[in-house]
Amino acid sequence: MREHLSGFAGRSGVYELLASLESDPRAAVDEGEVLKILEAADVVDAAGVLHELEARGLLMRVGNDVSLSTAGLKTVLLLEAVNGGDLQDVWRRLRYIAGYAGGQYSLVREGMTTGFFRSLVSNPSLGALYVCSPWINLSRQERRYLTTAVLRRQRVGPAPELFVITRPDDGFGTPRANLTPFEQLGAAVYLHPKLHAKLYMREPSMSGGYTMAIVGSQNLTRSKYIELGIRIEADSIIVKRLIGYFFDISHHSEELR
Amino acid sequence: MNDRGGDGGQSVGEMYSLSRDNFILDPLEDTDCFARDDIRTEQLAESLDVDLVTGMAPKRLMWGPYGGGKTHTLMRTMKELARLTKVHVVRIECPDLAKKSRFHDLYREGIMRELGQDFVIRLLEDAVHSVGLARREEMLDRVKAKVGSEELAKAAIRIIDPNFEELTLWRWISGVPLARTDLDDLGQTQDLTQAEAARLADLVITLGRLLREQKGETLVLVLDEMERLQAIGPETITTFVSGFTRLADPNQKFVSVLIGASAAVEDELVEVFGFHGPVASRLGADAKIEIRPLDDADVEKFIRGVIRYLRREGADVSAMMERARADTSEELDEAFFPLTEEAVLALKSRLAQIMTPREITIKMTRALGRAYRSGSSVIASEHIV
Numbered sequence: 001m002r003e004h005l006s007g008f009a010g011r012s013g014v015y016e017l018l019a020s021l022e023s024d025p026r027a028a029v030d031e032g033e034v035l036k037i038l039e040a041a042d043v044v045d046a047a048g049v050l051h052e053l054e055a056r057g058l059l060m061r062v063g064n065d066v067s068l069s070t071a072g073l074k075t076v077l078l079l080e081a082v083n084g085g086d087l088q089d090v091w092r093r094l095r096y097i098a099g100y101a102g103g104q105y106s107l108v109r110e111g112m113t114t115g116f117f118r119s120l121v122s123n124p125s126l127g128a129l130y131v132c133s134p135w136i137n138l139s140r141q142e143r144r145y146l147t148t149a150v151l152r153r154q155r156v157g158p159a160p161e162l163f164v165i166t167r168p169d170d171g172f173g174t175p176r177a178n179l180t181p182f183e184q185l186g187a188a189v190y191l192h193p194k195l196h197a198k199l200y201m202r203e204p205s206m207s208g209g210y211t212m213a214i215v216g217s218q219n220l221t222r223s224k225y226i227e228l229g230i231r232i233e234a235d236s237i238i239v240k241r242l243i244g245y246f247f248d249i250s251h252h253s254e255e256l257r
Numbered sequence: 258m259n260d261r262g263g264d265g266g267q268s269v270g271e272m273y274s275l276s277r278d279n280f281i282l283d284p285l286e287d288t289d290c291f292a293r294d295d296i297r298t299e300q301l302a303e304s305l306d307v308d309l310v311t312g313m314a315p316k317r318l319m320w321g322p323y324g325g326g327k328t329h330t331l332m333r334t335m336k337e338l339a340r341l342t343k344v345h346v347v348r349i350e351c352p353d354l355a356k357k358s359r360f361h362d363l364y365r366e367g368i369m370r371e372l373g374q375d376f377v378i379r380l381l382e383d384a385v386h387s388v389g390l391a392r393r394e395e396m397l398d399r400v401k402a403k404v405g406s407e408e409l410a411k412a413a414i415r416i417i418d419p420n421f422e423e424l425t426l427w428r429w430i431s432g433v434p435l436a437r438t439d440l441d442d443l444g445q446t447q448d449l450t451q452a453e454a455a456r457l458a459d460l461v462i463t464l465g466r467l468l469r470e471q472k473g474e475t476l477v478l479v480l481d482e483m484e485r486l487q488a489i490g491p492e493t494i495t496t497f498v499s500g501f502t503r504l505a506d507p508n509q510k511f512v513s514v515l516i517g518a519s520a521a522v523e524d525e526l527v528e529v530f531g532f533h534g535p536v537a538s539r540l541g542a543d544a545k546i547e548i549r550p551l552d553d554a555d556v557e558k559f560i561r562g563v564i565r566y567l568r569r570e571g572a573d574v575s576a577m578m579e580r581a582r583a584d585t586s587e588e589l590d591e592a593f594f595p596l597t598e599e600a601v602l603a604l605k606s607r608l609a610q611i612m613t614p615r616e617i618t619i620k621m622t623r624a625l626g627r628a629y630r631s632g633s634s635v636i637a638s639e640h641i642v
Contacts, residue, residue, distance in 0.1 A: 069422060069423075157521075188642070205323065209323075234485070236482060237328075240284070244277075247619075248278045251279075253630075
């Protein structure tokens with residue numbers, strides 16, 4: 001009876017080779033180089049193991065080179081998880097192969113919060129806005145975007161709901177005056193002294209439309225630091241879960257009245 | 258998150274014997290909770306099943322205001338349907354599309370991405386293997402007869418080559434641009450980026466047919482948040498009309514299509530699914546289902562249903578109510594607890610004209626937080642915002 005793939009993949013050198021090919025930026029690697037990787041992992045019959053990897057569809061030939069197949073990629077990712085790898089990262093990469101439920105995700109490196117506020121005007125169907133940031137200091141431009149979006153919406157229907165969580169004005173947090181633009185527009189404002197999360201979300205009005213969230217490092221201030229965030233678009237399920245999280249934080253905050 | 262508020266450092270859920278710290282319902286995770294009495298998901302599922310057993314592929318359009326529970330209804334209905342018959346359900350949320358987006362973008366970024374490489378390639382692989390080995394020309398004829406298209410047959414047949422990288426086939430069929438060498442390898446003259454919408458819809462239908470033949474399952478596409486097609490301009494909207502017209506065709510028997518689209522009123526419904534357009538006319542009047550806002554009486558039923566679902570198993574509600582009487586003089590009813598009856602009335606009075614499950618659960622959640630922060634063992638009318 002032929003050995004199960006799980007048994008074969010557990011043999012000395014197999015994981016090392018697959019992991020090496022997976023992290024190699026080249027699409028294919030010279031056969032001699034592959035044999036060296038196996039030999040470095042103390043594989044006695046390197047050519048035999050290479051042949052077996054090909055026969056099992058984990059590796060494929062590209063001319064004289066050897067490349068990791070989709071099955072090989074799946075195998076190495078699962079082995080990485082078993083070997084204590086970052087499960088979230090493995091899951092993300094596996095989902096890329098399998099097709100994943102969810103929306104569009106992109107990295108945001110610059111203009112995170114300004115881009116978010118600009119979207120309030122460029123995608124106007126605003127029903128609810130959620131801002132969670134330890135420090136808040138809107139730029140004039142951001143304030144204009146916010147006011148325009150809310151007033152524009154008020155002309156055609158109920159005003160959007162605004163929710164803000166920030167740090168209290170205790171000499172270290174957000175000065176009360178910086179919250180005025182939100183308060184003037186009827187926002188519910190919550191204060192939490194230990195807040196560190198940064199989260200910006202928007203939901204559409206009754207007519208539906210644009211849904212977006214940004215989770216990242218940047219406060220709602222004119223940042224001079226190196227920042228990174230992830231923008232989530234068109235994934236109403238994850239946004240709904242983030243809204244639940246937002247309110248969980250608000251439960252442990254003081255409400256500004 | 259139990260560092261402040263409440264009683265003795267309890268979490269919100271612990272303090273009110275709830276299984277979580279808020280009342281927000283997750284359309285995918287909380288399908289067991291369906292707190293609306295006015296929508297019978299089991300009847301919806303049965304009507305879909307009737308279509309399926311008679312050889313049809315049911316198509317439905319669910320519309321109503323955002324937050325009204327369309328996604329929840331669709332996913333709950335799918336769960337009920339899966340009990341009745343063999344279905345392969347794929348929920349596709351409409352991506353954010355640019356003004357000049359085409360049906361191809363929905364096909365690539367939505368439909369194919371959610372179907373996934375494994376699902377699609379295995380279907381094609383099984384189809385190729387099912388025709389048996391033969392000389393190349395004869396085998397190509399057999400695969401062509403199986404999949405119904407020469408170009409798909411030419412691409413799919415490459416699977417039998419042990420050195421063929423199936424990712425190339427996946428990239429082609431999922432609508433990604435391909436290099437000339439990859440196209441030559443697949444026996445194609447061009448990739449699918451410029452393909453007609455109806456042709457792309459036909460590829461999806463072919464996958465549905467193969468699934469039916471090979472596994473006896475019906476492919477059900479739940480195309481959700483389709484009001485986002487509102488962003489598409491006049492130059493390319495016709496491609497969506499064309500693609501959806503093909504998918505919604507009554508003679509199309511292999512892919513069931515359930516569409517969810519938000520619209521506060523009927524006239525707001527996105528043009529592609531407008532009641533006088535070609536897609537709607539193919540769906541037929543019975544296939545259009547309005548998910549209405551809740552009426553006054555339904556709000557109370559809804560609140561009761563949510564509380565019943567989120568209440569911790571084994572919670573001693575009588576004892577909790579007894580303790581709560583020390584904190585409030587308002588009326589208590591086990592079905593609404595931890596809300597008082599006055600809190601329910603206050604909540605109803607503060608709802609906007611359109612009462613949706615989203616709005617109600619957010620108001621309940623905000624009131625829950627206020628009660629927790631004040632250390633009250635009950636959510637009273639004073640906590641309702």
